[in-house]
Amino acid sequence: MVSFRTDLDTHTTGLDVDDAARAARDLARAGAEANGVCTSPVVRSVFDRETGVTHLVPIPCGSTRESKCKACADKARRLRMHQCREGWHRDAEPDLPPAADKAPAEDDDTEEDDGPASERVSRSTRRLKGIPDLPTREMVGGTLGRTFTDVKTGRRFRPSMFLTLTLGSYGDIAKRRRADGKWESTGVPVNPGMYDYRKAALDALMFSRVVDRFMQNLRRCAGYNVQYFAAVEPQKRLAPHLHAAIRGTIPRAIVKQVAAATYFAAWWPPCTDADVVYGEHAEPPVWDEETANYLDPTTGELLPTWTEATTELENPAHVVRLGKQVDIKGLLGGTKDSDRAVRYLCKYLTKSISGTYAAGDDDAADTASRVAYERHVDRLHAQVKVLPCGPDCANWLRYGVQPKHPTPGMKPGKCLSPAHDRENLGLGGRRVLVSRGWSGKTLTEHRADRAAVVRQALEAAGIEHDDTDRLSTTQETTDGHARYVWREPEAGTYTYAAVITASLHEHLRRRGQYDAAKQALGLAPPGSPGPVDNRSATADLAA
Numbered sequence: 001m002v003s004f005r006t007d008l009d010t011h012t013t014g015l016d017v018d019d020a021a022r023a024a025r026d027l028a029r030a031g032a033e034a035n036g037v038c039t040s041p042v043v044r045s046v047f048d049r050e051t052g053v054t055h056l057v058p059i060p061c062g063s064t065r066e067s068k069c070k071a072c073a074d075k076a077r078r079l080r081m082h083q084c085r086e087g088w089h090r091d092a093e094p095d096l097p098p099a100a101d102k103a104p105a106e107d108d109d110t111e112e113d114d115g116p117a118s119e120r121v122s123r124s125t126r127r128l129k130g131i132p133d134l135p136t137r138e139m140v141g142g143t144l145g146r147t148f149t150d151v152k153t154g155r156r157f158r159p160s161m162f163l164t165l166t167l168g169s170y171g172d173i174a175k176r177r178r179a180d181g182k183w184e185s186t187g188v189p190v191n192p193g194m195y196d197y198r199k200a201a202l203d204a205l206m207f208s209r210v211v212d213r214f215m216q217n218l219r220r221c222a223g224y225n226v227q228y229f230a231a232v233e234p235q236k237r238l239a240p241h242l243h244a245a246i247r248g249t250i251p252r253a254i255v256k257q258v259a260a261a262t263y264f265a266a267w268w269p270p271c272t273d274a275d276v277v278y279g280e281h282a283e284p285p286v287w288d289e290e291t292a293n294y295l296d297p298t299t300g301e302l303l304p305t306w307t308e309a310t311t312e313l314e315n316p317a318h319v320v321r322l323g324k325q326v327d328i329k330g331l332l333g334g335t336k337d338s339d340r341a342v343r344y345l346c347k348y349l350t351k352s353i354s355g356t357y358a359a360g361d362d363d364a365a366d367t368a369s370r371v372a373y374e375r376h377v378d379r380l381h382a383q384v385k386v387l388p389c390g391p392d393c394a395n396w397l398r399y400g401v402q403p404k405h406p407t408p409g410m411k412p413g414k415c416l417s418p419a420h421d422r423e424n425l426g427l428g429g430r431r432v433l434v435s436r437g438w439s440g441k442t443l444t445e446h447r448a449d450r451a452a453v454v455r456q457a458l459e460a461a462g463i464e465h466d467d468t469d470r471l472s473t474t475q476e477t478t479d480g481h482a483r484y485v486w487r488e489p490e491a492g493t494y495t496y497a498a499v500i501t502a503s504l505h506e507h508l509r510r511r512g513q514y515d516a517a518k519q520a521l522g523l524a525p526p527g528s529p530g531p532v533d534n535r536s537a538t539a540d541l542a543a
Helices: 019-034 070-088 197-205 207-222 252-261 306-310 336-345 367-386 394-399 443-460 496-520
Strands: 042-048 054-059 160-167 173-177 183-189 228-234 240-246 263-266 286-288 293-295 318-331 432-434 484-487
Touching: 019 070, 019 496, 054 496, 070 228, 070 240, 070 336, 070 432, 070 443, 160 207, 160 252, 183 367, 197 207, 197 318, 197 367, 207 228, 207 252, 207 263, 207 318, 240 336, 252 318, 318 336, 443 496
Parallel strands: none
Antiparallel strands: 042 054, 042 484, 160 240, 160 318, 173 183, 228 240, 228 432, 263 318, 286 293
16 A cells, blocks of 8 residues: 655645646656556545654545546456456356355346236246247256367367347448448437437346346256356447356357347336426425325325336336347357457446447547537437436436335436436446356455465565555554544645655556566566566466
8 A cells, every 4th residue: 555754745725736736747647547557546644643654545546437547447347357267167166155145246136126016926927928938948057057078089178158139229320431441330320310219218227137137047048057247338329238258158049049038028107208297397296204205296196106106007118128139159268269258348348338439439530420429329318317217216206106215305307326327328337247156256356366466476486565454444552542543634735746656656666576576486577567467476376
């Protein structure tokens, strides 16, 4: 953990206006970006009661978005790549914790409960008309999938899969000819007036639910406990699609049948434009403290509750189905194709949904293309902003219905979920979906493993590394009180340039130590670059 004394800092009282100070700030930021150091750290003041010294400690922001912090976002992406590799082509079952100790944050296999109150028990077995039935297959234990033997060589191998799922079409998308003569999609509708933005918005808002349904169905039909590492990304037209690393192999015909038979039916109240009761300029419903419900602002009548609004439904408000395009590739572990697929899976994790193709896209350099694309984003966001994202969404008040669990302060069309933000366009949840049995570890445990690799390399090379308890709140003085007191720093006690420069110096020092350790162990040639990579630093860890 980097820290520096406050008496070495330049004191300031606000934004730097001096040219020299501005130059120092820009130089520090450029150096940090070039070396993978956080450029937006959270600064904390740590007072040492034993020595009387106050340290300023920059803590990496941990952002996963490149637009906020490129260094932290890239580090998060590399960690996800490491997690993907470790679980994909396993030949042994992962060690799983007891069911009660499973971390829900690492899994998306949760049941949805959006159906009518009177049909919740039977909803899971009730299929809509016109949708094919799921294939059936006898279930066996394990998460590894089938093993095959080459009859000529006797070699046994266990292939895995790279799967891509998409949503259907909402209207024709324009194409253009590239410099090499090939045609490609622009992502912009040919006729925006005919493009079904409402359906596109609802599909995006419910995409995680239909993906969850697909994975559940795939497990029932594959014959084993399918494990996956999936990344949600936007296509150029901004409709979400899914890339998934699947451990084991499943017949292509089965996968396509499961995709065709998978759907998510939202048994919600009607939410079309004709159903809007409290529009943008209407007086919003009023919260009643006594009944803990919302009332009409004019009549004082109670708005229909979620149960009342969904009990007599005859048809779902919306049904999400996967598109016909299902791409399936078989891959073997340790191959270049497998490694390339991992990089492709995590390619866009550092970018927002709306900025994936718009910002920095060389193919859209001309002003007309950029403007057309931004207008496409705006039209889609206009729908995403006001449509409901789930039963608890505040936007239900816009349609004269109380959310499933109403709370004070809700406003029609103003749901606080990030799914409604322009940068997310309906995908406000996690961009990476990982099943519990993927590697047997949480993301935090993977992060700790990578740190352990560095510590072991330093110890093996005889290089002293920093005490992990330095500035720890668990350390005590002789009188039994905490030695270090963490708090917000006082205004004007540091500059941005000083903080970033200290972080950069610490990073370079640590990287130099790790380079020296790898060279001493014969794991890297002299002069080779030394950032921490995705592989083990010692032979024991690599085995």
